[in-house]
Structures are given as C-alpha cells and as structure tokens.
Amino acid sequence: MYAGSPSVSIASRGRNRVSLFADAKYAAEPELPSHSPVSLAEKEPAEEDQDPWDLPELQDNGVKWSDLNTRGKVLRVLTSTLKTVLLLGFLYMFVCSLDVLSSSFQLVGGKAAGDIFKDNAVLSNPVAGLVIGVLVTVLVQSSSTSSSIVVSMVSSGLLEVRSAVPIIMGANIGTSVTNTIVAVMQAGDRNEFRRAFAGATVHDFFNWLSVLVLLPLEVASGFLYKLTKLIIDSFQIQTGADAPDLLKVITEPLTKNIIELDSSVISGIATGDPAAQNKSLIKIWCKTQKVTNLVNITVPGIANCTPDALCWVENNQTWTEQNQTETFNLKKCTHIFVHANLPDLAVGLILLALSLLALCTCLILIVKLLHSMLKGQVAVVIKKVLNTDFPFPFGWLTGYLAMIVGAGMTFIVQSSSVFTSAITPLVGIGVISIERAYPLTLGSNIGTTTTAILAAMASPGETLANSLQISLCHFVFNICGILLWYPIPITRVPIRLAKALGNRTAKYRWFAALYLFLCFFLFPLLVLGLSIAGWQVLVGVGVPVVVLLVFVIVVNIMQSHCLRFLPSCLRSWDFLPKPLHSLKPWDRQVTLAMTFCRTRCCFCCKCCNDEEKDEMKEDKSLEVYDNPALTIEDEGKVFATSL
Numbered sequence: 001m002y003a004g005s006p007s008v009s010i011a012s013r014g015r016n017r018v019s020l021f022a023d024a025k026y027a028a029e030p031e032l033p034s035h036s037p038v039s040l041a042e043k044e045p046a047e048e049d050q051d052p053w054d055l056p057e058l059q060d061n062g063v064k065w066s067d068l069n070t071r072g073k074v075l076r077v078l079t080s081t082l083k084t085v086l087l088l089g090f091l092y093m094f095v096c097s098l099d100v101l102s103s104s105f106q107l108v109g110g111k112a113a114g115d116i117f118k119d120n121a122v123l124s125n126p127v128a129g130l131v132i133g134v135l136v137t138v139l140v141q142s143s144s145t146s147s148s149i150v151v152s153m154v155s156s157g158l159l160e161v162r163s164a165v166p167i168i169m170g171a172n173i174g175t176s177v178t179n180t181i182v183a184v185m186q187a188g189d190r191n192e193f194r195r196a197f198a199g200a201t202v203h204d205f206f207n208w209l210s211v212l213v214l215l216p217l218e219v220a221s222g223f224l225y226k227l228t229k230l231i232i233d234s235f236q237i238q239t240g241a242d243a244p245d246l247l248k249v250i251t252e253p254l255t256k257n258i259i260e261l262d263s264s265v266i267s268g269i270a271t272g273d274p275a276a277q278n279k280s281l282i283k284i285w286c287k288t289q290k291v292t293n294l295v296n297i298t299v300p301g302i303a304n305c306t307p308d309a310l311c312w313v314e315n316n317q318t319w320t321e322q323n324q325t326e327t328f329n330l331k332k333c334t335h336i337f338v339h340a341n342l343p344d345l346a347v348g349l350i351l352l353a354l355s356l357l358a359l360c361t362c363l364i365l366i367v368k369l370l371h372s373m374l375k376g377q378v379a380v381v382i383k384k385v386l387n388t389d390f391p392f393p394f395g396w397l398t399g400y401l402a403m404i405v406g407a408g409m410t411f412i413v414q415s416s417s418v419f420t421s422a423i424t425p426l427v428g429i430g431v432i433s434i435e436r437a438y439p440l441t442l443g444s445n446i447g448t449t450t451t452a453i454l455a456a457m458a459s460p461g462e463t464l465a466n467s468l469q470i471s472l473c474h475f476v477f478n479i480c481g482i483l484l485w486y487p488i489p490i491t492r493v494p495i496r497l498a499k500a501l502g503n504r505t506a507k508y509r510w511f512a513a514l515y516l517f518l519c520f521f522l523f524p525l526l527v528l529g530l531s532i533a534g535w536q537v538l539v540g541v542g543v544p545v546v547v548l549l550v551f552v553i554v555v556n557i558m559q560s561h562c563l564r565f566l567p568s569c570l571r572s573w574d575f576l577p578k579p580l581h582s583l584k585p586w587d588r589q590v591t592l593a594m595t596f597c598r599t600r601c602c603f604c605c606k607c608c609n610d611e612e613k614d615e616m617k618e619d620k621s622l623e624v625y626d627n628p629a630l631t632i633e634d635e636g637k638v639f640a641t642s643l
Contacts, residue, residue, distance in 0.1 A: 052191055052506075053499060055430040080373070087369045090362045092250070095418055097358040098178065099255045102140065102417075104355055106261055107281055107348030109139035123159060126166040126219050127538065128531030130211065131524035133170020138520050140266070143175035143416070143448065147474065149266060151467040161469050162225045165218055168474045169211050170524075172445070176203040177520045178417040179424050184513065185363050186428045190506050192367075196428030197512055198502030199437045203420060204519065205494035205501075206442065210481030224480075228472040232465050259335050259351060260286065281344050287331035295324050367425050386432050399439040399486065406443025407450065416448035438495055442482050449475040508583050510590045 068076065123129050137146045150167050153159040183200035187193045218224050260283040268276025298317050305311035311320045332338060337347050389395040410419045420441055426432045432440075453471040485491055505512040530538040558566050573581035 052194055052503070053434070055433055083369055083373055087366065087373070090365045090369065091422070092254075093358060094362040094366060094422075095413075096251050096254050097355045097362060098415075098418055098421060099251050100258055100351055101178075101355040101359060103255075103259050103261050104348045104351035105138075106140045106263070106266070107259075107344045108352060123167070124163055125531050125535065125538075126163075126215060127542075128528055129163060129166035130170040130173075130215060131527045131531070133167040133172075134174040134520065134524045135170075135528065136167075137171045137174025138177050138524075143171040146171045146174070147470070151470055154466045154470055161229075161466055161473075162222060164470055165224055165473050165477075166215060168470060169215060169477060172474065172477065173204070173207040173211065174520065175417055175448075176200075176207055176420070177516070179420040180204065180516060180520075182359070182363060182421045182424050183428070184516065185360050186367065186425065187509050187512065188364075192428040192430075193509065193512075194502045194506035195430060195434065196424050197505050198498040199427030199432070199434050200420070200424050201501050201515075202434060202438050202494045202498035203441045203445075205497045206438075206445075206481060206485055209485060209494060210477065213484060214477060214480055224473045224476055225469075227476060228469045231472060232469050256333075257335055259337055259347070260333050282337055282347060283333050283335075284338055285329040285331065286333040287329075289328045289330055290325050291328060292323050292325045294321050296320070297322050363425060367429060370425065370429055370431070386436055402436060402439035403443035403446065403482075406440040407447035408443075410444040410447025411450055414448075416444040419444045419447075434495060434498065438492065439486065442478075442486060445478040445481075446475070449478055504583070508587050508590075510587075511583065 065073065065076070123132065133146060133150075136149070137143050140146060147168060150159065150164045150171075154161055154164050179200040180197075180203075183193075183196040186196040214224070261281050262279075262283045263281075265276050265279050265281050268279070296319050299305060299311075299320050300318070305318070305320045311318065313319070340347065342350075389398040390401075406419065410416050413419060423432060423437055423440060427434060427437045449471065453468065453475060485494055501515070505515070527538075527542075530541055555566065555570055559571065563571055569575060579585045
C-alpha cells in the first residue's frame with residue numbers, strides 16, 4: 001500500500017453495492033485530491049431481524065381520496081388512467097421485445113441448432129439428447145421451435161420417438177432461461193432482485209430435479225414412451241384444427257415490420273435437406289404460390305418408369321410424365337431488413353442488441369409504474385387475491401387453482417416464456433409471493449404442452465401418431481414432475497433451493513450471471529463434448545463428478561442437521577482453501593475489478609466524477625473523501641491498488 005496515502009475499504013455487507021469508506025485515521029486531513037472517485041454505499045437495513053422473503057408493504061404516502069377537492073380527484077383519475085394505458089403499452093412492447101429476442105437468437109444460432117440435430121449417433125445417447133434439447137432451446141429461445149424440429153425429425157423417420165423423449169425434456173429446461181434473464185435485469189434493488197431471481201429459478205430447479213428423477217427412470221424402463229404409446233393406441237384420435245395463436249395475432253402488427261423468419265429452414269437443416277443449408281432464415285417473400293404441372297422428362301430406361309405413369313420411347317430415348325412443382329413469388333415482405341443484404345449473423349446481432357435494450361427499458365418502466373400504482377388499498381386487495389389461500393379445510397386447493405390459471409393464461413398467449421417472464425417483475429416487487437408463483441409456473445408448463453398437443457393433432461394422418469406421442473410425452477413429463485415436487489409440502493424442494501439461490505445472488509449479484517452461464521451454456525456443452533467422445537469417456541468423467549457432488553450435498557446437510565455424526569475433520573470445510581468453499585475471495589476480486597474499471601471510466605469523464613460525488617453527498621449514510629488510492633480490507637488483510 002502506498003505510504004501516507006488515505007485508504008478506502010470495500011464493505012462486503014449492506015446492499016451489495018460497491019462500498020468505499022474512508023479510514024478513520026485520515027478523516028481529519030483537511031484536503032484530499034479532487035480527482036479521485038468513490039462509490040456509493042448504503043447502510044445495513046435497520047430491521048436486520050426481518051425475514052427478507054416477507055412481502056413488502058407498499059404504502060401510499062399521498063393525499064387520501066376523501067381529502068381531495070374536485071380538481072384533485074379529476075387529476076388523480078386522469079393520472080391513474082394514463083398510468084394504466086402506459087403500463088399496457090410497456091407490457092405490449094415487453095412481449096414484442098421477447099418475440100424479437102427469440103428471432104435474433106434463431107438468426108444467430110438457428111442453423112447451428114439444426115446442425116446439432118443431424119448427428120443421430122449422438123442423439124441416441126439419452127444424456128446427449130437432454131443437453132442438446134437444452135442448448136437448442138437456449139439458442140432459438142423457443143421450446144416450441146425446438147419441439148417442432150424434433151417432431152419433424154420423428155415424422156420423417158430420422159429419429160425414433162424413444163430417442164426424442166430426452167430432447168423434449170431438455171427443451172423443457174431450456175425454455176426457463178428467458179425469465180431468468182428477465183430476473184437479472186432487476187438487479188438494481190437487493191430485495192427485489194432476491195425475490196425476482198428466486199421466482200424465476202424455481203422453474204429451473206423444478207425442471208432439473210424432474211429430469212434427475214425421470215430421465216434415469218425413462219432410460220431404464222421407457223415408461224413415458226410406453227404410457228403415451230398406450231394412450232395413442234387406445235383412442236381413435238382424429239386430425240384437428242390448428243391451435244389458436246392469440247399472442248401472434250397481437251404482436252404481429254409490430255414484429256412483422258421488424259423481422260420475419262422462415263423457421264422451416266432450421267427444420268430442413270435438421271432433416272438433411274441440402275437446399276436449406278445455404279438458405280437464409282430471413283423471409284424475403286411473404287406471399288408465394290405453388291403450381292404443379294405435368295411435364296415430360298427422360299429416364300434411363302423402361303425399368304425406371306413409375307408403374308402408374310405413362311412411358312414411351314421416342315428417338316431412342318425413354319420418356320415419362322412427372323409432376324413438378326414450381327414456386328412463384330407474389331409479394332415481398334415489409335420488414336426493415338428485407339432489402340438489407342446482410343448475413344443472418346449480422347442481422348441477428350443487431351436485433352439481439354436492440355431487443356435486449358428494449359427489454360431492459362420496458363422492464364424498468366413497468367416496475368416503476370407498478371411501484372407507483374400498487375399502493376394503499378389497491379395493493380392490499382391485489383395481494384390478498386393473489387396470495388390468500390382458501391379457508392380450512394380447502395386451503396390445499398388454492399395451489400391447484402393457481403395451476404389452472406397458469407395453464408389457461410399460457411394457453412391463451414401460447415408461450416410459457418412470456419407468461420413466466422411477465423410474472424417475474426410482480427414477484428420482484430412483492431405483489432406475488434414465490435409460494436404462489438411456483439404453482440403458477442407449474443401450470444404454465446402444462447399450458448405450453450396442451451397447445452403443442454393441439455398443434456400435433458393438426459398434423460397429416462401419416463405423421464399424426466408420432467407427433468402426438470411426442471407432445472404427450474412432454475405433457476406426461478410435466479404431470480409426473482408436479483406429482484413429485486408439489487402435492488406434499490415437504491417435497492416442494494424447488495422453492496427452498498430457489499430461495500437459497502436468491503439469497504446468494506442478492507449478496508453476490510455477479511453470481512447470477514455466472515449461474516446463467518454455467519447452467520445453460522457451459523455445463524450442457526461439456527456434457528455434449530463428453531458424449532461425442534464416447535460413453536466410456538462420459539461415464540469415466542461423469543461418475544466421479546456425480547459421486548463427489550452427492551458427497552458434498554450429504555455432508556452439507558449433515559453439517560446443518562446432525563453435526564455430531566460427522567468426523568471432526570468434516571464438521572466444517574475450513575480445511576479446504578477458502579476459494580473452494582466460500583464466494584468471499586471471489587467477490588473481493590470481482591468487486592476490485594469492477595471498481596477499478598469504473599474508476600478508470602470516471603477519470604476519463606470529469607462530469608461523471610462530479611455527478612457521482614454529488615449523489616454521494618445526498619446519501620446521508622456516506623462520508624465522502626477524495627482518494628488517490630484504493631485499498632481493500634478483508635479479514636485483517638489489506639490489499640491495495642493504484643488508481
């Protein structure tokens with residue numbers, strides 16, 4: 001550390017914002033350099049003993065309605081009406097940005113997703129099929145798209161139904177990444193972030209835990225395949241109509257002017273169509289017409305003629321008649337990229353940046369509007385309706401009613417990602433408890449499978465059985481997961497795991513990004529790589545890792561509940577290096593890196609530095625000092641860096 005220079009310590013407590021406090025022995029120095037920035041800190045909450053999962057009281061500090069004069073009442077009504085209109089508008093933009101985000105992911109990784117499905121040798125491995133389902137759904141940001149690819153492959157005979165079941169399970173996991181991303185965008189407030197991230201990841205834990213139980217059971221016995229096969233064979237199911245796509249009807253007027261995609265290209269790549277490999281996903285012609293004509297063609301000999309077709313010999317050549325279909329382009333699309341002449345990757349990256357910007361903006365504005373609207377009696381009524389159970393002895397029915405609501409809403413909008421992403425901000429601000437969000441999410445899982453079943457019933461007769469069986473496998477998988485992790489309160493493990501993760505990410509906010517990267521990208525990619533290397537490699541690496549993970553989990557549980565049964569060396573993890581059993585050392589490094597980068601940016605812009613100091617002077621929990629050097633003190637050790 002620089003001798004004689006004032007030091008600043010980063011506090012790891014409080015609101016988990018980077019906190020810099022001046023050392024007491026330098027507090028009396030009269031003048032310090034004016035160019036050194038410091039960061040904001042917040043005091044520890046006064047109510048440290050309060051449960052952070054308690055829903056907050058959104059109090060209305062304004063003037064009561066009875067105390068307003070006529071002009072005030074008219075202004076309040078107009079203000080409330082304007083806020084409601086703005087909320088609906090921002091919600092519409094939020095849903096549209098999710099649609100564009102899905103399109104951007106398909107442009108960036110859609111063809112790669114189609115190529116992943118082409119290796120049938122890998123798909124025959126159930127573990128590889130599972131992680132492929134996760135990766136493809138994350139790449140295209142749509143479980144409906146990945147499921148339709150699987151159905152297309154099964155219908156064309158390229159993939160067996162039994163091999164497709166793990167892929168459907170993976171698609172169920174991958175679709176939960178959207179609302180987890182939405183939760184990350186609420187990281188501005190510690191407690192809101194805690195609740196929002198837990199409300200989003202309860203979906204992740206439900207899917208992963210269901211897979212951990214049901215995938216080995218399916219591999220060993222094939223119960224999902226056999227059960228759905230029995231249902232298909234037992235009922236004379238007729239071809240039905242397409243499922244209503246209300247969400248598309250609502251969002252299409254805006255999104256079709258931004259981008260339109262030909263999703264059949266991804267299915268064509270997966271099914272081995274050579275013409276689809278070099279075809280762009282961006283739709284250029286939105287209205288086409290196919291005309292089939294009977295034309296004369298030559299064949300090598302009479303033996304090559306189709307039995308039912310006319311065949312003759314003329315001028316020493318064998319001729320026959322054959323139907324040929326030509327496609328005529330009638331009308332171009334109207335979206336903004338129709339004349340761009342850009343590659344799919346460039347358009348995808350542009351849309352990805354714009355959609356994420358729109359998503360963040362809409363989410364921030366929605367949360368602020370909800371904060372201003374859900375106060376006083378309005379908040380009391382809404383929270384009572386959403387979070388109150390039925391009276392005894394029918395309280396257990398409340399969760400199942402929430403499942404029906406979640407399934408119905410998802411059926412209406414035809415997207416579980418949209419529904420779960422919409423309730424995530426409500427969980428964050430405390431309108432919906434995580435205990436109520438859990439059955440709503442489970443119902444959403446069921447709702448998205450019922451729409452797939454209706455869509456499968458619209459398939460042609462020759463492919464109806466296979467496509468419907470895959471959809472039923474998805475449905476039965478979610479029903480079995482609900483039976484495992486909901487009816488008995490003690491089995492609602494996903495809620496406890498999500499709360500534990502919410503507490504961890506509220507304390508170390510960077511851990512949320514690490515969780516997303518590990519859970520939805522790195523882990524599936526590693527498992528896929530081991531699967532491609534062969535099942536011997538997968539077993540040789542995977543079994544020791546699983547055994548170690550189970551050992552750590554068991555020891556952690558015993559440390560919390562039955563410490564006396566453990567040997568003395570395992571009663572704590574202190575014998576390991578601290579980075580192996582604590583996030584504090586990592587948090588120190590991340591905090592230091594972020595502070596250093598922020599400091600450099602502020603040095604480049606004097607106005608940024610002045611604005612930051614003005615904000616801190618308004619915060620009464622801070623003492624502001626200009627400091628040319630940054631020191632970090634943690635557990636008696638002092639770390640220093642020059643700014």
